[in-house]
Amino acid sequence: MAANQSPPAGGTILVTGANGGLGSSVASQVVAGKVFDGTYHGLFLVRDAAKAAALNAILASATRRGGNNTVVSVDLSSLASVRAGAAQIKQLVDAGKIPPLRAMVLAAGYREVSKQTFTEDGFDATFQNNYLGEFLLVLLLLGSMDREKGRVVIVSGMNHDTEDPRNEIEGAFKDPKYKTLFHSAESLAKGTFCSFTDDPSPMSGQRRYGAAHLCEVMFMVELHTRLTSQPSALSNIKVVSYDPGAMPTQITRDDPSFMTRVVAMQFILPLLAPVLTWLWPNGYLRSKAKAARDTLFAAGVSAGGFGGAYGDGQGGVNLNGSLVWPVSKEAKDEAKRAELWRESVKWCGIKEGDTVLENWQ
Template identity: 40%
Template sequence: MGSKGTIIVTGANGGLGSAIVQNILGTPDLASNYTGVYAVRKAATATKLNAALSRAPANHKHETVDVDLGSLADIRKAATDINDKVAKGELPRIRALILNAGYQDHAGIAMSKDGFEMSWQVNFLSNLLLSLLLLQSMDAQEGRILLVGSWAHNIEDKRNDVTSAYKDPRYPTLYPGVEALAKGEWSRPEEDPTTNSGFRRYGASKLCAIMLCEELASRIAKDPKLSNISVIDLDPGGMPTGIARRAGFLISFVVMKLVLPVVTEISVRVKPNGVIRTPWKSAADAVRACFEIEAHRGEVLHLDGTSTDLLVAKETKDEEKRKQVWEYGLKAAHIEEGDTVLVDWK
């Protein structure tokens, strides 16, 4: 039997990414009927992904793709390779594009090879570029683009009260302007040497990512050939993953590796869509959103786990701010005529 479609997962070696791959491998219909393309920074050192794939069913077709999401050139190369394979029939059309990869700094700040603040590039810009480039290879009838979001994007979400990052009067908004976010000129360690500086930039990058979802869904809905593609924003909750590996010993090791794994295994059974969740639970939510629930077309489907009660930041509905972020992203990623099949991309 030929493959029904391709499933692309970015950040496939991370805590959530590898759990998504494991869920796919553990679901007979998906493992046997879909081709997996698993994107990682470096396949040779992708220990979690490689461990999962070592137990893959014999009939699961898959390949691992090296792509540095901090490099626009790397993203373009990976997308070109995938598009070429789809065009030649070597890969089936993309049924699910799961934009899972994430980046978070804490007390420090990092810039990408392209000169952008790393959280902003990985969490927003790379997803903009990858989505636009790969639209030509999407399943135009059943394709779904799922972006892993975060409650951190909404400064008014009470779940952010666990940190003091959003209580500092110097930072009344997560949207000081797209240029300041892109260039890392806002919430810098020199202004705030605590881990809060990085958390704010992470939240702001996720805000740009959700604004991307809104803008992409709106433009896809008006496209004569792509309007059946669904765009989904999934908040996976707080999970014990490697996203905090750049934090200090207390957070990255004691909390994330010793305390949280035990607590989440208990709490997720009591309150499945609670504040903290296990990677396996959020992975199941991601796969469910792409393959089990009814297609949601015309606007973004915002999910908080399995719930549709996600509190979305008001900025995501601000068309002028969304346009600013979109247009800046196009210039930053050097999107030109012919790069995407989306009719209304400018």
């Protein structure tokens, strides 16, 4: 912020994946939306700021006045990069250069269906990009949050729940042996669950993607429980998971089907999404604009989209668009959540002093 400029009164909105489909739409509303004019400081996390074409175009064309934006390069596939980015953000907040985090919107998404890759840290790329990197980021930055109004929004999806009838469209969980996603934290982290070697069809990637989303919802439930289970200075921070529905984005860029990757995502769905959103606001297919509005609604910083019923701002809930939606049976399993948390702490190398969360172990 300029020396003569007051900090935005609403605080900072952090958005991961700010160069992606949903993330860039959220960023656009934060920096250019009339309702946010000068209210919030935008803090946008991307893999490489120099190559974030979509975000840079949004920032270049923004008409907003009264508040600056900050872009930080954070590669969620690298735990070292997450730690470095979190340290930079913490330093900015501690020095008063940006306001405390009013909301963390974890909008980054990563999906592989034509291959399976692994990170330099040794984890399945889908698992680390969608879940583990953001688990570490949140724990490191809890101390930088607004402790009265702070909100963490974990973007997940319908495929975290194999029993959700909306998943029948793709059929990844039709076979009864795939109704359970979490057999062990190790199998998800190391990519042995539905590995591409065992099943080279696109469905194996869809199942790993669903399993990563399950981990995100389990993280939401567990973090909410830990924040509220004992008197804490952090107990007012709310945590929710959020399903934006299917949107026309580049998430299918490695899909082997030309019809899916190009024809559907680049031509058909962009035309259908606004119409279907108007008819069924929280239906299977939604526009990116509606999803972005609902994301910020979930973050407690806007009035949200239309057709919703979530308005009391409670934490520990899963949202389907602007509706409260049940979490899966697996996400309710306390033993599985405890295992995932315990192993995630170990994999991320979290130690005393890394996080202000009291019961982090």
